[in-house]
Amino acid sequence: MALNIETFKTRALTALVFVVIMLGGLLYNQWSFLALFTLVHFGCWVEYQKLVGLIDKEYQQVNSFHQYGVMLAGFGFVLFMLNDTYSIGNFKLHELGWWMIVLAAIALPIVEVLFSKKPNAKLIVHSFLGLVYISLSWGLMMNLRDMPTGLIVPLVLIASIWINDTMAYIVGSFIGKTPLSKISPKKTWEGTIGGAVLAIVVVGIVMSNIDTSTINSSVKLPNYHWYVIAAIGAIVGTLGDLLESKLKRLANVKDSGSFMPGHGGFLDRFDSLILATPFVWLYLRLVL
Numbered sequence: 001m002a003l004n005i006e007t008f009k010t011r012a013l014t015a016l017v018f019v020v021i022m023l024g025g026l027l028y029n030q031w032s033f034l035a036l037f038t039l040v041h042f043g044c045w046v047e048y049q050k051l052v053g054l055i056d057k058e059y060q061q062v063n064s065f066h067q068y069g070v071m072l073a074g075f076g077f078v079l080f081m082l083n084d085t086y087s088i089g090n091f092k093l094h095e096l097g098w099w100m101i102v103l104a105a106i107a108l109p110i111v112e113v114l115f116s117k118k119p120n121a122k123l124i125v126h127s128f129l130g131l132v133y134i135s136l137s138w139g140l141m142m143n144l145r146d147m148p149t150g151l152i153v154p155l156v157l158i159a160s161i162w163i164n165d166t167m168a169y170i171v172g173s174f175i176g177k178t179p180l181s182k183i184s185p186k187k188t189w190e191g192t193i194g195g196a197v198l199a200i201v202v203v204g205i206v207m208s209n210i211d212t213s214t215i216n217s218s219v220k221l222p223n224y225h226w227y228v229i230a231a232i233g234a235i236v237g238t239l240g241d242l243l244e245s246k247l248k249r250l251a252n253v254k255d256s257g258s259f260m261p262g263h264g265g266f267l268d269r270f271d272s273l274i275l276a277t278p279f280v281w282l283y284l285r286l287v288l
Contacts, residue, residue, distance in 0.1 A: 011169075014260055018269065022271040024089060024143060026155060030085065041078055041138045043266035044274070045071045047256040048134060051267075054251035059126055065111040069104060074135025076100025079141040080102070083146045103194065137274045140281040145283055148219040152212045156226060157280050160203050160233030161272045166193025168238075184245040187238075195273050196234035203230035225287065233276050240275030 004052050025036025029118040049067060053060040079097025086093040145154050147170075172191020207226035244267050248256060257265020267274075 003206050006124055008084055008173075014161070015162075015166075018260060022158070026151070026158075030145070033151075034082070034086065034142065037078070037138050037141055038075070040266060040270055041075060042071060042133065043135045043257070043259070044138075044270060045074065045130065047265045047267045048130050051251045051253070051256060052130070053108050054253065055247070056126065058120060059123055062123055062127075063111070063115045066108065066123070066127065069108050069111065070130060072100060073104030073108065074131050076104060077131070077135045077139040078142055081143040085146075109258070110222060120280050134274065137277045141273075141277050144277065144281050144284070145232060148288060149212075149221060149284060150218065152286065153229065153280065156203060156207060156229055157233050157276060158273060160230040161198050161237040163202055164195045164199035164234040165241075165272065166195075167198040168192055171195055171198075181242055183242050183249060186273075187242075192238055196231070196238070199234045200230045203233075219288065226285065229280055233272070236276040237272030240272040243275060244271035 025032045076097045079093045084092045125173030168191040170193030172188045178189040178192045180189050180192050204227040208223040255264030256267035
């Protein structure tokens with residue numbers, strides 16, 4: 001696969017803008033972090049529902065209460081995973097999240113029965129899978145930031161995925177010969193392995209020489225944990241990319257959306273992070 005210079009320039013420029021916006025949301029304060037992933041959460045949901053509607057035409061017939069209700073229920077989980085510092089006066093946002101989940105659990109089944117022409121369990125399953133696929137991940141991302149390790153872990157995870165994605169593209173462009181999967185024909189084993197190795201080595205070496213206590217972290221992880229986190233980001237992130245590619249192939253579309261030139265939509269840009277976040281969260285829960 002020859003390197004397309006114009007494509008690479010477009011991807012590089014839009015990636016730079018994307019990184020600037022991401023860093024602003026990630027680093028400014030906890031509220032900008034919440035605002036960033038609130039936007040990403042709803043953006044992913046809109047695209048997920050569009051893809052599922054193309055895969056299963058019946059899903060296009062779900063009523064508006066169902067369509068927006070599951071999004072709000074998922075956002076309720078995101079809010080529920082916040083700590084007590086996310087509060088307005090004496091009102092804590094995680095309490096609002098709890099009540100959103102409870103109301104959704106009660107109201108959505110009733111609404112489905114009353115307003116659907118013909119209640120369909122399959123459509124409910126599609127939405128439930130969306131909650132697991134999207135809302136679970138972004139809720140755990142909020143909780144990941146609030147762990148004793150602080151903001152540094154989300155930053156390292158995102159950096160690992162970005163380095164892996166970029167290096168896999170470059171390595172694959174120059175020496176890629178063996179297709180990785182029929183799901184994503186442009187991916188090669190050479191690019192995938194090269195990207196993962198470079199991401200793990202770069203992140204591991206850099207983080208081994210950084211004092212994380214200066215980056216909103218009350219716990220210093222032993223150096224080997226950074227290699228593990230980078231490996232999860234690279235390996236599980238690639239699986240997340242393939243999963244989203246499978247959804248797009250089933251829906252017969254090239255991109256999940258078009259908000260970012262050269263990179264597609266929200267799911268196209270965050271597919272790796274969506275799948276990697278729960279695994280990093282679980283890993284830290286086990287080792288901390």
